[in-house]
Amino acid sequence: MTIPMGILTLTPEENDGYFKEIGKRAVEFDIALYLFSPLNIKPENSLIFGYQFDADNAEWIKTEFSIPHFLYDRCFYGADRGSKEAKTIVSWLKARKDITFLGYGLPNKWILYEGLKNHPLISPYLPMTTKASSAEKVINELSKYEEIILKPIDGAHGYAVYSIRSDGKAIVVKTTKKGKIVEKKFENIEQISPWLESLLIKHIFLIQPRLDNRNKNNEPFDLRVFIQKDPEGNWKEVGRGVRNGKKYGLLTNISAGASVQTYHSWLPTVPSFDHHYLSNELQSLLSILPIELEKSFHPLFELGIDIIIARDQSLWILDMNSKPGRKIISLNHPNELESLYKAPLAYCQFLANQQSIDSAAIKLN
Known part of the structure; x- marks a missing residue:
């Protein structure tokens, strides 16, 4: 049976290459893929005027459809009225029992901090907030x-x-x-x-x-680690990269002009660091964090984790993003792009199979 999956975005009319690449592979997973804005849901009948991916012609076709059972939320909100309305609608969708999101997102930074600050294995990595x-x-x-x-x-x-x-x-x-x-x-x-x-x-x-994350050139830097769930629903690291901001600056965001290098090319630039220690610390943190986030908050599909490595080799969680960008992967790990495009489809298929198994078990009982 074909699985209906929708991608939520505030700008479905834009030609997003990532969404199109997912669409090209949807047929492999027996998924009917849709693209729409939450603002385009008609409240009177819950029908949507949006797009469906046409596999034969590799393009999005305008059409009307019901809300897909599985949703991949890629909405980024601003301070405008439309964003506020869309956010309310997405919250309504997340509360519905007949709809499953690939990931339900994370709360704001304060709620995250409050939820994790007493965890014995994570709190040592949290800056005082x-x-x-x-x-x-x-x-x-x-x-x-x-x-x-x-x-x-x-x-x-x-x-x-x-x-x-x-x-x-x-x-x-x-x-x-x-x-x-x-x-x-x-x-x-x-x-x-x-x-x-x-x-x-x-x-x-x-x-x-302010954590001392400036390198020898007085550029702020951090480590971005991109992780996702695999086709069996287990967390795996897709890639990592070191982001170097502008000299004497604050930000390490690529959108703010930061440069990117691979983690392995960065390691020789800090010969005084204990690389074995860093590797073990990172591995320990990354094996715990996503699992504890899901226990404390909601189910997730992917995460971008920003980690500061200070001059004294202490590690600090700078940020956690449940809707991460993919530039680190495209720039540092282009060989992972294929699996990146398939990942939402594979995880959607996994969720659909799990629900079928659960439904069958309920009927037997």
């Missing part, structure tokens, strides 16, 4: 560290990330705008307080100490 409830709170945290980072509770791609550090009585704020590093100096606490209060009105921010 607190909410920026007021300007006074931010200044109080700054007094504890040489430099702190402010990041939005639900931010992505390095948006609205600020570094704040003391310089004598003065306070220096640094951020990145349109790919350029912007710096502003305040003469004292009294001068920065109004600026902080106005900033905290715009977003809910978290405060973390």
